[in-house]
Structures are given as structure tokens and as C-alpha cells.
Amino acid sequence: MSTLYSxxxxxxxxxxxxxxxxxxxxxxxxxxTRILRDMQQEARDTIRQQHCLPSWHNDWxxxxxxxxxxxxxxxxxxxxxxxxxxxxTNLGRALLAERAIGAVSQxxxxxxxxxxxxxxxxxxxxxxxxxxxxxxLTGAEDACIVNNNAAAVLLMLxxxxxxxxxxxxxxxxxxxxxxxRIPDVMLQAGCQLREVGTxxxxxxxxxxxxxxxxxxxxxxxxxxxxxVQGFTKAVGEAELAALGAELGLPVITDxxxxxxxxxxxxGLPAEPMPQRLIASGVSLVSFSGDKLLGGxxxxxxxxxxxxxxxxxxxxxxxxxxxxxxxxxxxxATLQLYRQPDRLRAELPTLRLLTRDREEILQQAQRxxxxxxxxxxxxxxxxxxxxxxQIGSGSLPVDRLPxxxxxxxxxxxxxxxxxxxxxxxxQLEIPVIGRLQEGRxxxxxxxxxxxxxxxxxxxx
Ligand SMILES: *Cc1c(COP(=O)(O)O)cnc(C)c1O
Numbered sequence: 001m002s003t004l005y006s007x008x009x010x011x012x013x014x015x016x017x018x019x020x021x022x023x024x025x026x027x028x029x030x031x032x033t034r035i036l037r038d039m040q041q042e043a044r045d046t047i048r049q050q051h052c053l054p055s056w057h058n059d060w061x062x063x064x065x066x067x068x069x070x071x072x073x074x075x076x077x078x079x080x081x082x083x084x085x086x087x088x089t090n091l092g093r094a095l096l097a098e099r100a101i102g103a104v105s106q107x108x109x110x111x112x113x114x115x116x117x118x119x120x121x122x123x124x125x126x127x128x129x130x131x132x133x134x135x136x137l138t139g140a141e142d143a144c145i146v147n148n149n150a151a152a153v154l155l156m157l158x159x160x161x162x163x164x165x166x167x168x169x170x171x172x173x174x175x176x177x178x179x180x181r182i183p184d185v186m187l188q189a190g191c192q193l194r195e196v197g198t199x200x201x202x203x204x205x206x207x208x209x210x211x212x213x214x215x216x217x218x219x220x221x222x223x224x225x226x227x228v229q230g231f232t233k234a235v236g237e238a239e240l241a242a243l244g245a246e247l248g249l250p251v252i253t254d255x256x257x258x259x260x261x262x263x264x265x266x267g268l269p270a271e272p273m274p275q276r277l278i279a280s281g282v283s284l285v286s287f288s289g290d291k292l293l294g295g296x297x298x299x300x301x302x303x304x305x306x307x308x309x310x311x312x313x314x315x316x317x318x319x320x321x322x323x324x325x326x327x328x329x330x331x332a333t334l335q336l337y338r339q340p341d342r343l344r345a346e347l348p349t350l351r352l353l354t355r356d357r358e359e360i361l362q363q364a365q366r367x368x369x370x371x372x373x374x375x376x377x378x379x380x381x382x383x384x385x386x387x388x389q390i391g392s393g394s395l396p397v398d399r400l401p402x403x404x405x406x407x408x409x410x411x412x413x414x415x416x417x418x419x420x421x422x423x424x425x426q427l428e429i430p431v432i433g434r435l436q437e438g439r440x441x442x443x444x445x446x447x448x449x450x451x452x453x454x455x456x457x458x459x
Contacts, residue, residue, distance in 0.1 A: 002091070004047045009060060011036045012277040014046045019061035027068050034044040035067050036060075079430045080453055084402065084443030085391035086352050089177060093290040093297070093392055100295060100332040122435070125312065130327060132332050133422035137260055138275040139301035140285075144311045145330065146320040150180045152286035152299030153254050157189035157217075160250060160307065164216030165194040169235070171204035171228060172221040182221055190315045191216065201233040207243060210221030217252055218244050220282075222272060224256035241281030250283035250307055257392060258287030260337050266344070266354045268400075274302055283307055289326075295333035296326045322402065337435040352446050353390060353400065359401045360444050367405060367444070367454065378416070380408045383440040400445070407440040429456050 014020050015029070025031050039060065046054045056063035062359050068336040075145035077093060087093045096104070107268050114128045127145045134143035138333060146152050157166060163343055166186060173195065175181040186193040194215070196206040207218060218240055237253060244251035273290060274285045289298030299320075311317055322330075323339060366381045372381050384406045409416035417440045424431040428451070432440045447453055 001047060001051060004051070004053060007053060007057070008040060008043050011040065014060055017061065020064065021063055023061070023068060023087070023263035027072070031071075032064065032068065033113055035064050035071070039063060039067070052397060068419050077430065079432050080456070081446045082404075082431060082444065084386060084398075084404070084434055084441070084445060086170055086446060087291055087391035089392055091195045094294045095352075096296065096329055097294065097333055097336060097346050097348060099336065101330040102331035104325050107324050109325040112324055112328075114327070120177040126321065126324075126327065130331050130334065131362070132309075133331065134300065134302050137334060137337055137342050138278050138285075138302045140274075140278045141305040142303070142308035143266060144301045144308050144317070145289075145322055145327070146299040146301070146317070147322055147364075147389055148255070148290075148297050149256065149288040149299040150185070150444055151183055152301045153182075154189050155299075155311055155314065155316050155320055156252050156284055156286060156301060157186060158316050159311050160252070161189070161216035162192040163190060163192075164375055165212070165214045166217045166219050167196055167207055167210050167215060168201050168219045168221065168252065169197045169206075170195045171202055171232075171234060172223055172413040174221050174223055175223065176225065182254075200228050200231055202235060204239055204243060207235065207240065208247075211247055213358070215249060218249055220251070220253040222254060222256045222258075236280075237277050237282050238280035241283075244283065245281060249358050251281070251306070252284040252303075253282050255285055255287040257293075258285070259292040260334075261340055261350075263292070263344065263353075266350070268353060274300075278302060280376060288392070289333075290389070292349065293333065294347045296329040298326055299329055301452065312340040313415060323344070333417045352448075355402075357401045357403070362446050362449065363450065364403045364405055370454055371405060371456050375407065378410055379420070380410055382408070383404050384439075384441070386441060386443055388443055402443050402445045404441040404443045406442070408438065409424070424457075427456055447456070 011033060015024065015033070020032065043054050043057065046052065081088055081091045083091070098332075100101070108315045127143060130145060131143040134140065144155070146155055168182060173182045183193050190411065192214070194210050196202060220237055222241060236252070241251045255272055255274060255277070258272055258274050260273065260275065262270065262273065264270040274287055282303065284301055284303035286299060286301045287293070289300060290297040301308065333347070336343055344354055363382070368381060368383060372386045375381060382405070384404050385402040386402050388402040389399055407420060417435060417438070421433065421435060421440055424433070431441050431442070437440075
């Protein structure tokens with residue numbers, strides 16, 4: 001054993017070799033030395049436990065280079081999202097438009113007028129520029145922007161109903177993934193939830209009967225991630241807004257996704273539009289920046305100026321405000337909506353959601369032969385119709401027709417597919433599919449960089 005120990009190189013000597021000098025240049029001496037010490041310790045452990053040298057003993061430089069590269073890899077790895085879910089929360093939801101990406105990098109590089117009004121040379125308000133744009137697009141009087149839609153709901157409740165009651169239908173006490181539940185948010189915001197109606201049916205008279213001197217708000221929550229079907233009744237926003245106006249109570253709506261354009265024009269299922277709710281008299285509407293809007297993570301609140309002023313002045317707004325990079329990305333994204341005819345070409349979310357089924361099929365037919373050549377020995381590959389989904393809680397019922405390349409294990413073992421999925425997760429650019437019905441599905445709807453994908457899966 002001592003002869004094995006004596007074969008371990010000294011770190012000083014290693015550091016003087018040309019290969020490690022190069023690594024030293026690239027990564028710096030302290031980090032390189034740390035890696036080499038770890039390797040040396042590992043080698044000693046191997047000798048002690050297994051009476052041999054580690055497998056990489058013949059090339060310490062190459063092993064160190066591989067370890068350094070792994071350590072320097074970002075934790076936010078780019079992946080191929082072939083799950084079939086376009087707005088995949090765990091994979092970062094919306095991809096930004098090129099113009100939004102450009103706006104972010106420009107804003108990151110230079111000082112900007114974030115809270116500085118050039119004409120008055122005094123401190124402005126960081127949501128001002130975007131509020132004007134949002135008012136133009138939605139017809140609202142004013143707007144407020146926070147970190148995400150969950151924060152938007154929290155802020156609306158905390159600022160407008162502290163210690164008071166908020167009336168919500170029992171059919172709308174939703175849970176969104178990630179522990180966002182309307183009753184819990186109410187509690188955190190310091191207000192009292194007043195449930196009305198039943199799970200399947202709520203009437204206007206239920207809201208009216210629940211109003212008392214403690215009532216601060218009437219609230220609607222868009223049931224974005226489920227649908228109640230059958231014997232149902234819900235009170236529409238316009239009707240509730242009229243009741244609110246009659247009783248002098250603001251009506252707020254958590255819209256979840258919300259879309260600034262009518263999606264049915266593209267053959268997609270219609271989603272409620274913030275501008276329509278504003279027109280129907282709702283006082284405040286909140287929605288996400290990175291769902292159907294196709295922008296950065298943000299919570300957008302639009303509506304009556306007097307109420308928005310109260311949100312802007314609340315201490316929570318300071319804690320929930322967004323940074324300049326988010327504002328830059330959001331502004332550039334919103335500007336695209338001024339030219340709706342170009343939106344489909346410029347906004348990745350809309351481009352992916354509206355991809356033509358025939359085009360996806362042709363892509364599958366192009367990809368099948370090379371993939372077959374690379375994987376056909378152990379797996380049976382097929383082109384199969386499938387359904388993509390929008391994701392992020394929107395439109396769960398309606399699905400988008402798409403095509404997948406599916407992989408089935410020729411040996412008929414489910415574990416073979418698990419191993420395949422695992423192997424693809426370890427690739428330089430991981431490929432993420434969906435295991436279903438004894439097959440591994442690669443839904444091609446979100447595959448745009450075809451050459452890179454082929455290189456990744458066939459080399
Ligand atoms: C998605 C969603 C939220 C949470 O929005 P985030 O931007 O993810 O914080 C809240 N309410 C509804 C109805 C939603 O669909």
C-alpha cells in the first residue's frame with residue numbers, strides 16, 4: 001500500500017505542469033488547489049479502502065479540468081423542454097422575446113432612469129413608464145407591478161382590507177401549485193375570508209347577503225387550473241362590479257394568467273382578458289407576467305387610480321417591488337402588444353402555442369431516421385399524435401394537438417426507459433421528455449433548435 005501512496009503526485013509539482021498552468025490561468029490558483037486537494041484525499045481513500053489507485057490516476061490534469069468545468073456550470077442549465085407543457089413552471093415558464101432580451105442586457109449595462117424623471121429632475125416612481133403602457137393596453141387608470149401574481153394578490157388584500165372581510169365564492173377558493181392557497185393568502189394579508197355560495201353554485205344574492213359593515217372587498221378568483229362542470233352557477237365580473245358600485249365596495253379579480261389578446265383568433269381556447277374586466281367595471285385586476293403574457297416573472301395589477309395609489313404607498317410594495325431588469329423585459333414585451341399582427345412572430349410563447357400541427361409532424365418525420373439510427377437498436381421509435389398543454393395553471397381542460405417521437409424499450413422493461421430518461425438528463429444539454437403509458441415521449445412542440453437537438457441526441 002505504501003508504494004501506492006508514494007505514486008500520488010505532490011500538488012506543488014502538479015501545479016508546475018503546463019496542463020495545470022493552463023487551468024490555473026482559467027480558474028485561478030485557490031480554486032484549482034482546492035480541487036486538487038479533494039482529488040488527493042479521494043485517491044488516499046481509494047487506496048485505503050480498495051487497495052488500488054483511482055481510475056483517473058493516469059491523467060490528473062484531465063480529471064481536474066472536468067471537475068472544474070462541472071463546478072463552473074450554471075445551476076440554471078439550458079434544457080430541451082420536450083415535456084409538451086409550453087409554460088412549464090419548473091423549467092422557467094415563458095421564454096423572452098428577443099426585444100425583451102435586448103432590453104435586459106442594455107439595462108444591465110448602463111445607468112437608467114429607474115426612479116428619475118428627466119424633465120423634473122426629481123425622484124419619479126419606478127412603475128410609472130410601464131403603468132402608462134399598461135393603461136394604454138388595458139384601458140385602466142393606473143397600474144402597479146410586483147414580483148409575481150401571488151405577491152399582487154397579497155398586496156391587494158393587505159393594502160385594501162386589513163382587519164376586514166373579503167367575500168369570495170366557495171367555488172373559487174383555489175390552490176395554485178407551490179402552496180398558494182387563497183384562504184392562506186387571506187390570513188397572511190391580515191384579512192378575514194368570508195365564503196359565500198357552494199362549491200358548484202354561487203348567486204349574486206349570496207354576495208349581497210354576506211355584505212356587512214366589516215366588508216372591505218368583493219373578490220373573484222379565476223379558477224384557472226380546474227373546471228367545475230354540470231349543475232353550476234358563478235357570478236360574472238360585470239354583475240359583481242355592478243353590485244360593488246351599488247354598495248360602494250371595490251371588486252378585485254385574481255386572473256392568474258390573463259391574456260392581452262383574444263387567443264381564439266389563433267384557434268386557441270379563449271382566456272379572460274384584463275381589458276375586458278376593466279371595461280366591465282372591475283376595480284382591480286391582477287395577472288402574471290410570465291404566463292400567457294410571455295414576459296418575465298412579475299405580478300401586474302391594473303385598475304382604479306385611487307386604489308393603485310394605496311397599493312403604491314403600502315410598505316409591502318417596497319418589499320415586493322421588481323428590479324430594473326424585470327421592468328425592462330416587461331416593458332419590451334408589452335410594447336410588442338402594440339403591433340398585434342407581429343406578435344406571433346416575435347413572442348416565443350405565442351409562437352409555440354400556435355405552432356401548426358402539420359409542421360410539427362414534418363419535423364418529427366425529419367428527426368425520426370437519424371434518431372432511429374442512434375437509438376433504434378435498443379428502442380422502438382415511433383411518431384405518435386399527442387396533446388401539448390399550455391401549463392402554469394392555464395386552460396387545463398383544452399389541449400393542443402401535437403406530435404411526439406416515442407421510445408419504447410425493446411426488452412419491454414420499464415426500467416430501461418427510466419434509465420434512458422436519466423441518461424438524457426445527464427447530457428450537456430439535458431433532454432426532458434415525459435414517461436407515459438410505457439413509453440418515453442418527446443413532444444416536439446417546443447423544439448426550435450433542431451440541429452443542436454440532433455447533435456445532442458446522436459453524437
Ligand atoms: C398562477 C396563478 C397565481 C400565481 O401567480 P404567480 O405569478 O405564479 O405568482 C395566482 N392566482 C391564479 C389564479 C393563478 O393562476
